[in-house]
Structures are given as structure tokens and as C-alpha cells.
Amino acid sequence: xxxxxxxxxxxxxxxxxxxxxxxxxxxxxxxxxxxxxxxxxxxxxxxxxxxxxxxxxxxxxxxxxxxxxxxxxxxxxxxxxxxxxxxxxxxxxxxxxxxxxxxxxxxxxxxxxxxxxxxxxxxxxxxxxxxxxxxxxxxxxxxxxxxxxxxxxxxxxxxxxxxxxxxxxxxxxxxxxxxxxxxxxxxxx
Amino acid sequence: xxxxxxxxxxxxxxxxxxxxxxxxxxxxxxxxxxxxxxxxxxxxxxxxxxxxxxxxxxxxxxxxxxxxxxxxxxxxxxxxxxxxxxxxxxxxxxx
Numbered sequence: 001x002x003x004x005x006x007x008x009x010x011x012x013x014x015x016x017x018x019x020x021x022x023x024x025x026x027x028x029x030x031x032x033x034x035x036x037x038x039x040x041x042x043x044x045x046x047x048x049x050x051x052x053x054x055x056x057x058x059x060x061x062x063x064x065x066x067x068x069x070x071x072x073x074x075x076x077x078x079x080x081x082x083x084x085x086x087x088x089x090x091x092x093x094x095x096x097x098x099x100x101x102x103x104x105x106x107x108x109x110x111x112x113x114x115x116x117x118x119x120x121x122x123x124x125x126x127x128x129x130x131x132x133x134x135x136x137x138x139x140x141x142x143x144x145x146x147x148x149x150x151x152x153x154x155x156x157x158x159x160x161x162x163x164x165x166x167x168x169x170x171x172x173x174x175x176x177x178x179x180x181x182x183x184x185x186x187x188x189x
Numbered sequence: 190x191x192x193x194x195x196x197x198x199x200x201x202x203x204x205x206x207x208x209x210x211x212x213x214x215x216x217x218x219x220x221x222x223x224x225x226x227x228x229x230x231x232x233x234x235x236x237x238x239x240x241x242x243x244x245x246x247x248x249x250x251x252x253x254x255x256x257x258x259x260x261x262x263x264x265x266x267x268x269x270x271x272x273x274x275x276x277x278x279x280x281x282x283x284x
Contacts, residue, residue: 001227066253067207
């Protein structure tokens with residue numbers, strides 16, 4: 001578990017500007033699917049209660065159905081929890097020095113990478129789709145000079161505003177690095 | 190003379206796949222909790238969701254075990270009974 005006030009490899013005077021997760025709507029769609037998976041068998045059980053009661057009274061069929069239904073509901077609940085972990089562990093942290101990207105893919109696959117703001121060349125935001133437009137969330141792509149691969153913030157809220165903020169932070173960081181370099185040059189002379 | 194119809198087994202055999210499933214469930218749950226607590230950001234929501242998951246898991250397992258406790262798992266079931274379940278109008282001889 002990590003604390004936002006104590007980031008790994010934190011530089012002096014580095015502060016967190018944004019802490020981002022995918023927009024909450026992506027979690028709501030998973031919750032809606034889970035609700036369907038839970039309520040459809042329950043409604044079916046209520047509708048077909050009479051034959052189900054007879055089956056459950058059977059010494060062989062009763063325990064078989066109970067075991068199968070139990071396994072089904074446990075699987076749905078575990079799947080929901082895994083989806084939540086996937087959502088919760090996808091984070092992007094923008095500080096005054098760098099961008100940290102943490103992405104969880106399933107149970108055993110995790111990617112953590114970071115880039116320095118001074119290396120940012122271009123930032124693009126994209127809102128694509130009806131829900132994305134209505135709720136104002138989408139992707140932000142960060143292109144660096146050093147790497148061919150783009151950094152992608154998936155389904156974040158206010159992508160336009162985030163793009164502007166990252167560009168502004170990158171400019172400030174470049175200016176700070178430039179003034180530091182000039183200071184070092186003057187000291188050397 | 191040996192007859193398939195005379196072969197019987199206790200219903201408790203059903204508990205073997207269920208037990209295996211619960212073991213897998215526990216392992217996956219622990220891995221998930223490990224990931225959340227190892228890589229997640231400290232906060233109340235993390236503890237709340239973990240508690241909710243544990244609570245609902247125990248509740249589900251409790252309900253399943255209470256329902257299952259009403260059945261007699263030592264009662265033998267013959268293949269004739271299984272055949273009757275698969276196809277109610279057929280006997281083991283015709284299968």
C-alpha cells in the first residue's frame with residue numbers, strides 16, 4: 001500500500017497535482033452487469049418456485065442444485081471483486097516532476113511506468129462516444145520525445161482540462177530545468 | 190451378477206467439487222486482497238470494500254452451508270436414480 005504523500009523515488013519539492021482513476025461510469029457498467037447476473041436467477045427462481053421447490057426436495061437434485069447455485073453466486077461475487085480491483089488499481093499520478101502510470105491487467109499482470117514532464121512533446125485528448133460526450137470523460141495521450149510508445153490515461157474525467165494542465169506543468173518543468181541549467185553554467189564560470 | 194443399477198454412491202461426493210471450488214475462491218480472493226493492499230492507495234474506501242467483500246463471501250458461504258446441512262449426504266444414490274434424473278421416462282437398462 002502506498003501513501004500519496006510518500007511516493008516511490010520522490011524528488012525534493014515534488015508534489016502530487018492529480019491523482020486519477022478511470023471515470024466512475026466504467027465501474028457502474030460492471031456493477032450493472034453483476035446485478036443482472038445476480039437478479040436473473042433470483043427472478044427465475046421466484047417465477048418457477050413450485051417446480052424448484054419440488055426439485056429442491058429431491059434427495060439428489062436438491063443438493064446438486066444448491067451446490068451449483070452456490071458456486072454460481074460465489075463466482076459472480078468473486079468476478080465483481082476482481083473487476084473492482086482492476087478499476088481501483090488503474091491509477092495515474094501527475095506530479096510537478098513526472099507522470100506515474102500504474103495499470104492492473106487481471107490478477108497476475110501489472111504495469112508501472114513513469115515519464116518526466118520535461119520529456120513530454122505532445123498531449124492529445126479524445127472523447128469518443130455518446131456516454132463519453134454526455135459525461136465528459138475520455139482518453140488522454142501523452143507523447144514523449146524519448147519513447148515511441150504513448151502514455152494513455154484511459155477513461156479519465158475532464159480530458160480537455162487534464163490535457164491543458166499537463167501541458168502547463170510540462171512547460172513549467174522545462175522552464176525550471178532551463179533556469180537550473182543556466183544557474184549551473186553561471187556557477188561554473 | 191453385476192448390474193449397473195445396483196451401483197450406488199453417497200451424495201456427499203458432490204461436496205468434493207464444491208470444496209475444490211471454495212479452495213480456488215479463497216486463493217483468488219487472497220491474491221486480489223494482496224494486490225489491493227500491496228499496490229492500492231491507502232484510504233477508507235479500500236478497507237470498506239475489502240470488509241464488504243469478506244462479509245458477503247462469509248454470508249454466501251454460510252447460507253450455502255446452512256441449506257446443504259438439511260440434506261443427508263450419507264444417503265446412497267443408485268445409478269438408476271441418476272438415470273431417472275437425466276431422462277425421467279427411461280431406465281438404466283435402456284440407456
